Amino acid sequence: MTPSLQIRLLYPLIWLWAGAATLAALSAFWLVGRSTDVAFDRILADDARALASQVRGSEQGPVFALDAGTAASLVYDSLAPSHFAVRTPDGHILVGDAHLQPPENVKALPKNEPVFQNIGHANGALRVVGLRIGVGPEQTPVWVLVAEDTSKRQHMRDELARAIFLPATVVGFVIVPLLVLGVRYGLRLASRTSESVAARSINDLSALPLDDVPQELRPLVIRINDLLARLKATLAHERQFIAEAAHQLRTPVSGIRLLTKDLMRTGQQHPGAPADPEVLAELNGAAGRATHLVQQLLSLARAEAGAGGQRQTVAVDVLVRAMLNRWQAVALEVGKTLTGSPDSAVDVWVVADPSMLQDALDNLIDNALLYGGKDCLITLRKDDSQVCVEVLDNGEPLSEQVLHRMREPFWRAGEVQKPGSGLGISIAEKAALAFGGHLDIDSGPSVGGTRVRMCLPRSPSEVN
Amino acid sequence: MRVLIVEDDPALRLGIRRALQAEGWQVDVVEDGEQALTATRVQRYDAAVLDLGLPRLDGLSVLRAWRSQGEDFSVLVLTARDALDDRVEGLNTGADDYLGKPFEPEELVARLRAVARRRRGQATPLLTLGRLSYSPASRELRCADGEVPLSAREAALIELLMASPDKALTKSRIIASMSSWESEFSPNSVEIYVMRLRRKLVGSGVRIETVRGVGYRMCLDDEASGTAS
16 A cells, blocks of 8 residues: 555655764764763873883982872772883883883884873783883883773763663654644645545535645545546436437337327226227337337447447458448438448448447448438548548538537437437547547538548458 | 417328317418418417427517517417516517417316416406306206206307307307318308207306397396396
């Protein structure tokens, strides 16, 4: 699951803060520890210098001017026991502990420069400073060594660690909830927007208010509003369509209802008498009209759903040839001629649902025979990319307004009184669009009547 | 009662025609708005059933034309739309009532009868004169002695005469009301039916009087009116 925006904001913030705080605390600890070490070393070196100042030259060689007790008081440290020794390189002890050895390999060092080193000791580690001085006219080398227990420094380091890390940890415990609160506060406006969406009724498709929306979420809300507006328009269109469909069905259903009641009434009045053939014929007609309308509605729904059909490669010329044969009888019945030239483009294939495509073309021919002129001509044309089925009738030219309106579902020419659902062109157009094609309608002397052309892309896997 | 049906759907047209004829009414049928205007130009009607969605000339235009020509018969509008605007516009244009499709034949008949009654300025469904009462809905004529049996044509004539008591109805008006394009009612038939009714009304306190050169009038018997006053 995608983590929440709050977590996404908090994680980097907390990691960033923890990293920075740890780095700062460690740096502070190292710097303060180092300064403390330097300060302790300086004190140690000063002690060594104090001892060194008491070394004198004499005829017997270097001597220490003070007694051991005074010397011990010079290097006294209340925190840790100190050790000291003043000795010559050859091992003669002037004063102090004999076990304190001068550092090795320090001959290259200049005189009077303290040298520090840590050494092991029976009671723990010792920090030792060695100061090599020259005594008397011969500058006889003498080592002044002062050592102290490192436990003092360790103790100080522990104190520093507590002083630095403890407050940082405590601040950390405070900072994290504060960060959570801060992020929550920042996201509150977003939550408010989402709450206002959640509180809406299913029918409320009005735009979301933009007043309180944070800058970052504004583009999202604007796009959602855009989507809502389109959804609203689609729903309104659907509702209008359903109302229109119901309206169209009401008339044949009313007729069926009245005539059924009439049959029942006459049946009661004259039991056993045959039903009035006129009533039966009209009842049959009304049921047929209702059935046709329902079928047209289903065809339109199927064409609108588009992609749902069974797609396969269809030979358009074969389909058109079959349709021409099928519609001859209807054309004859209404006294019109139906001719075609499907051979103008043989072996052209499209990818479509064959029954949906046939339905669409049937509607175009039905329309032409019903509303068009006396002659109806079906032509097949192809170019490199598409194939077009043209249905041309030599009827009266249609006005621009009619050409535009005849694409609307249920629209029927007001001045004509002919059967039909007003859905034929819509069904054909929706099917053409579903198969990646288009439907064009032209009318006028230049095309010789009214021409409805359904063009579909040729199948890429076409058999040559 | 003579009714004009203006409806383009053949099944609905036949269904309405048969439902109204079953009531004993005379019915003429046209299929579009232009035919409707032609029909009312040559014939007088008591009521019309008018579909709004008509070819050539829509129902509202027909209604507007009728009212602007001074035609005052009752008009019951039929429509497949539920929209309030359509209903309001229909009523404002001069329709007497409104019926949405689909509808039951009984409701159509009842509404037509109601609008026709209102047009006559009659509040109750029963037509009365003296001790005589006639119910158009059940086509029953009653007098003090009980029910008077009537044929469909006699009932139509009684309804016509009792709707305008004490007023002279011209013969041509009676013929117009009792004829349709399918069956013409002749002046002789009027006389025959008047005679039959007179026979049935003997002793009812009501009589049908001949108004010379004009037609017929239904009124109380002189004795009856004398007794009453």
